[in-house]
Amino acid sequence: MITIYDQKSRVKILVAVGALLIGAATVVYTNILVRQVARREQEQIQLYAKAQRYIVNTEEEGGLIFVQEQIINVNKTIPIIFTNEAGLIGGARNVDLPPHLAPADSVARLRHELALMKERHQPIVVEYAAGARDYIYYNDSHLLAQLRTYPLVQLGVITSLAVMAYFAFSYSKRSEQNRVWVGLAKETAHQLGTPLSSLVGWQSYLRESERFANEPIIEELGKDIRRLEIITERFSNIGSVPVLNDENLLQVTRNAIDYLQSRVSKKVKFTIETDLPLDTPARVNVPLFDWVVENICKNAVDAMEGRGSITLHLRRVRVRRSWYRRAAPGRQVAVDITDTGKGIPKNKLESVFLPGFTTKRRGWGLGLALAKRIIENYHEGRLFVKWSEMGRGTTFRIVLNQ
16 A cells, blocks of 8 residues: 555655755756856967967067967966976966965975876876977866865755755654654544443442352453553653653563463463563553553464464663663663564565554554654664564564663
8 A cells, every 4th residue: 555654755755855966956957057168268278378489489469468468467367387309397377375475395295296287187288399398287177176066065055955855754754653653642532432431330349249249251351441441541651751660571561471472372382481570570551551461462363363473572682872872882681572473574574564564454663653753762672573584484673772
C-alpha cells in the first residue's frame, strides 16, 4: 500500500533531484563563462606580446606611446612573468609580492610563481627582429580564479540548503506524525473509558449476586478488566512523558509472558533465558514495556502460524551511543526475542517498523512502529531486527538503559 511515508520519501527524492539539477546547471553555465573569460585573457596576453614585440622593433615615437598606454599599462589584473631563452626572469607584472621582501626572497617567490604558470598555460613567444626571443608566462586573473571556484562554493551552498530542507521537512513530518499518534492514543483511551467503567460495574454486580457465587468466570472477567485498564493506561501515556523506574527486568519480562501465554495457541512454547543476575534492574515503564513485548510476540505467533517456539534471552550488551543518548556506553541490557517463524526478507528489515507496513490481510501495521517509538523515544533505548533468515525465524533486540 502507498502510505504518507511513501509520499514523504518521494518528496525528499524530489528535493535531492532538484538540488542536483540546479547544481549541474550552475556548474555547466559557470564553466561556459570560465572558458569565455579564459579565452579572452589568452587573447589579451597574445596582444600584450605583440605590443611588446612592436615596442622593441619599431622606432615610431607616437606609436610607442599609444601602445605603452593603451595595451601594456592597461593590464592590471593578469599576472605575467618575462623570461629570456635561457629561462632567466627579466620582469614581472601583477604578481603579488609582499612589501619589504628581501631581493633573494623576491627571486625565489617569482620562481615559484613561474613554476605555477608553466603548469597552467603554455607561454607566449615574443620574437624580435634581431632573432632573439622572450617568453611571457601568465596565470589566471583574480576574477577568473574566483569564477573557477564559484561552482564549488555554490554547490556547497545548494547542498547545505538541500540538507537543511531535508531535515526541516523530516522534522515537520515527524511532528505531524507525533500529533497524529498522540491524538489517536488519547481518543482511544477516552473511548475505552466508558465501556471499561461499565464492565467494572457489571463485575461488582455479578460478585454480589447469589446466582453467580463461586463462579470462576467472574475472576477471569476481572483479569480481562485489569488488562483493559492497563491498555487504557498505555494509550494515556502516549504523548506524555512516561515515568521510568528501576524494575527487575527478569520479573517484568516474565509477567508480560505469563499473561500472553494463556491467550495464544497452546502449540506455541515460551522460554525465558538470562545471562544476568536475577535481580538485574532496567529503566522501564512497565505498562509500555509490556506493550512492546506483547506486540513483538504476537507478530511472532502470527509468523509461526500458531505453532513453534519463542525464546526471550536477557543479556548485557555494550552499545556505542550517539552524542544525543544520555546513558553511558556499557550500561545497557538487552532482551532478544527469537521466534521460529517464516523470517523477514532482507529488503524488508527496515520497512517492518514503518507505520502501515503489514503482511497480514487484516491489520493496520502499527504494532512494530509503535513499539519502536516506545523504546527509542520514551525509553531512549533501541529496537531493531538483530537477525532474520527466511524459513528459520527472526530475532528482535530491545536495548534498555540501566
